[in-house]
Every structure is written in structure tokens, then in C-alpha cells.
Amino acid sequence: MARLPLLYVAMVILGLTAQGAAASKFASDEEQKWVKVHGWLMWASMGFLLPLGILLIRMSKLMINADEKPSSSRMWTCFYLHVCCQILAIALATGGVGVLFVKVGVGLNFTHQRLGLAIMCLVWCQPFIGLIRPNKGVPVRSVWFFIHWLFGNGAMFLGVINIYIGIRIYEFLSTTSIRTLNIIFSVQIAVMCFWYLLQDRCSHIVSQGRKHKLLPQLSMNQSMNL
Numbered sequence: 001m002a003r004l005p006l007l008y009v010a011m012v013i014l015g016l017t018a019q020g021a022a023a024s025k026f027a028s029d030e031e032q033k034w035v036k037v038h039g040w041l042m043w044a045s046m047g048f049l050l051p052l053g054i055l056l057i058r059m060s061k062l063m064i065n066a067d068e069k070p071s072s073s074r075m076w077t078c079f080y081l082h083v084c085c086q087i088l089a090i091a092l093a094t095g096g097v098g099v100l101f102v103k104v105g106v107g108l109n110f111t112h113q114r115l116g117l118a119i120m121c122l123v124w125c126q127p128f129i130g131l132i133r134p135n136k137g138v139p140v141r142s143v144w145f146f147i148h149w150l151f152g153n154g155a156m157f158l159g160v161i162n163i164y165i166g167i168r169i170y171e172f173l174s175t176t177s178i179r180t181l182n183i184i185f186s187v188q189i190a191v192m193c194f195w196y197l198l199q200d201r202c203s204h205i206v207s208q209g210r211k212h213k214l215l216p217q218l219s220m221n222q223s224m225n226l
Helices: 003-014 029-060 072-104 111-131 140-174 179-207 220-225
Strands: none
Touching: 029 072, 029 111, 029 140, 029 179, 072 111, 111 140, 140 179
């Protein structure tokens, strides 16, 4: 209990509490239950499915066969899994926000809530951006890809940060520690980050064990004729 005042001061500094109002405990067990539901839904969407979808679409670019040609079946499988993960993530995130507004009746007084609203705007923009995807080779394709990449990765990054903020707020309001879940979530994020970084070098690692066809060396006479 001695650490609660210090935590409250830290929350004030970070802007996690409403201006001019002190954070209070949950009004009832029912309210705490729905806050838990909100937390689990946001973890499933922003903390798991959204990063997983990004990893899957990056994997589609690594699906090459022994002849170093793209495998269309595996690439499209990863693409559709990416789409399914993103759609499910949006649905769960929307449900998580809806549960909190309907059952608890919160507003936008906290930084956690304002950041969540910004994340939801980014997330809901993604399907519409995907629908207007230009064909490859068109000059505007590069601009589209950058915006799609920025919104997706930005929503994932901010979503993870907001989950940690939400965990701290829940611990403060409930006066209980969920350190074990916090550690598990951190390990999961670390594994996904490692997977994300490994994908940049995966093709190079795989190519080390393949036999590449060497170009025939030209004789001296042939090279002189060239």
C-alpha cells in the first residue's frame, strides 16, 4: 500500500489521471469484471492478432522454393491468414471498446482512453486503405505501401504501449498486482520482436544451404570476342 501514493504521482506526471480528479477504485465488482473483459479483448486484438498478422504478411515474401521462385500457394495462404488476423483483431478491438463504453460508461478523460481512440482510428483506416491498393508498377503504389505500413505498424506499436499503460492503471485501481501476466505478455512481445527481426535475415540464412547454379565461365577467346 505504501507504493500507491508514489504510483499515483507517477500517473499524474504521465497524464494518466483526469485533470483535477483523483483516480478512484472500481465502483463495484461488476465494473471490475467488465474492465477485465476489455483488457483481455484488447490483448487478443492489439497484443496478439495484430502483430501476428504483420508477421504473416512478412512471411509471405519469404515463401520461396528450391528454384528461388515465389510459391504462389504458400504466399496466398499467408496473405489470407494476414487478412483474417487483421479483421478479427479489428472486431475484437471494437468489441473491447464497446464493452467499456456500454457497461462502464467511461469517457475520454484519461490519456489511456485518448490513445486508444487514436489507435482505433488507425486500425479502422487499414481496411479502407487495403481496398484501394493500386497495382504493382504504378508510381503511387510506393506511397500507398508506406501509408499502409505506417498505419499498421504504428497501431501495433501504440497498441502494445497502451496495453502496458492499461495494466498499470488496473493495478492502481484494483490495488492488486498482475505481475505474472505482465511478464508473460512481455515475453510474448519479445518473441514476436525477435521473429520480426529474424525475418529480415531469413532468406539469407536459408540461401546458405542451397546449391546455386553457377554461370559457365567464358573462355579467353569468347571473352575477347565480346
